[in-house]
Amino acid sequence: MSDLEVKIRSFFKKPSYVVAVIAGVILLASAGSSLFVVDQAEQAVITRFGRYYATLGPGLQYKIPFIDKKFIVPGNKVVQTEQFGFKTTKSGSVNQYQNNITRESTMLTGDLNIVDVEWIIQYRIVDPRAWLFTVQEKDQTIRDISRSVINTLVGDRAILDVMSSERSNIENLAVSMMNEQFSQLGLGINVFAVKLQNIVPPEGVQDAFEDVNKAIQDMNRFINEGKESYNSEIPKAKGEADRQIQVADGYAAERVNKAKGDVARFNSVYEEYRKAPAVTRERLYLETMEEIFASGAEKNPALIDSGLDNVLPFKNLGGKNGKTE
Numbered sequence: 001m002s003d004l005e006v007k008i009r010s011f012f013k014k015p016s017y018v019v020a021v022i023a024g025v026i027l028l029a030s031a032g033s034s035l036f037v038v039d040q041a042e043q044a045v046i047t048r049f050g051r052y053y054a055t056l057g058p059g060l061q062y063k064i065p066f067i068d069k070k071f072i073v074p075g076n077k078v079v080q081t082e083q084f085g086f087k088t089t090k091s092g093s094v095n096q097y098q099n100n101i102t103r104e105s106t107m108l109t110g111d112l113n114i115v116d117v118e119w120i121i122q123y124r125i126v127d128p129r130a131w132l133f134t135v136q137e138k139d140q141t142i143r144d145i146s147r148s149v150i151n152t153l154v155g156d157r158a159i160l161d162v163m164s165s166e167r168s169n170i171e172n173l174a175v176s177m178m179n180e181q182f183s184q185l186g187l188g189i190n191v192f193a194v195k196l197q198n199i200v201p202p203e204g205v206q207d208a209f210e211d212v213n214k215a216i217q218d219m220n221r222f223i224n225e226g227k228e229s230y231n232s233e234i235p236k237a238k239g240e241a242d243r244q245i246q247v248a249d250g251y252a253a254e255r256v257n258k259a260k261g262d263v264a265r266f267n268s269v270y271e272e273y274r275k276a277p278a279v280t281r282e283r284l285y286l287e288t289m290e291e292i293f294a295s296g297a298e299k300n301p302a303l304i305d306s307g308l309d310n311v312l313p314f315k316n317l318g319g320k321n322g323k324t325e
């Protein structure tokens with residue numbers, strides 16, 4: 001027997017030495033399990049005797065060995081993502097996806113059409129204690145509630161609205177509705193984004209849907225062209241109508257003013273006539289004759305027939321050969 005074997009046997013024959021070795025091993029094991037490092041993007045939840053004790057942040061942390069237990073959860077700044085209707089099969093410079101998971105994406109719209117909707121939700125864990133201990137099937141609960149909310153919102157709208165104008169409204173409403181339900185369950189998360197991805201009809205009816213969509217676009221185009229023509233012609237017609245009305249108003253004002261002037265002139269003549277009837281009659285007669293001779297000066301310079309073609313020396317004012325023109 002070698003000297004080493006003799007020393008070992010003599011060592012184990014002394015109980016105090018054995019106890020010291022066992023105690024040292026236990027102390028080393030305790031030190032190794034009591035000190036731990038929490039990553040910058042993580043939080044550590046500590047339970048003592050199975051009950052929640054504390055939540056620790058990043059850095060070197062300590063727990064009581066064999067009594068405390070730690071649970072590592074993502075920090076409140078780490079973005080968690082759930083995909084619906086598709087799945088990322090390979091991440092890298094170019095991601096690869098598995099699409100058409102119809103079990104999740106096929107929905108019925110408000111106008112009784114079928115549509116495939118793909119979407120994602122992004123959330124953060126804001127309460128690690130609630131996240132760990134309130135709900136057991138956390139991931140499945142998140143997916144079930146998210147599917148329920150999106151199905152509700154899509155089912156309240158027509159298919160064309162879901163595919164176009166209502167996308168952002170659905171996303172905003174989905175965030176608030178999901179957070180309300182997660183808060184009621186005490187899940188300890190906060191959804192900050194819902195993003196709709198591909199929204200298309202099922203493969204079997206895509207061609208028919210495209211034809212209908214094209215017809216609707218043509219209808220809208222014709223309506224817009226009609227409105228454009230209406231907007232260009234109606235103002236022109238209204239302008240012309242306003243011009244005609246203004247011309248008529250001007251003509252009416254002119255006739256009324258002229259009539260008023262004639263009435264005023266007649267009244268003034270009548271007043272003079274009342275004062276001196278004989279003089280007024282003679283003046284009117286002379287003025288009338290003057291007006292007659294002045295108006296026909298170019299066509300009939302005189303009433304006297306200088307050629308004496310008639311029995312009486314007066315011009316024939318009726319026209320050629322005594323006939324009216």
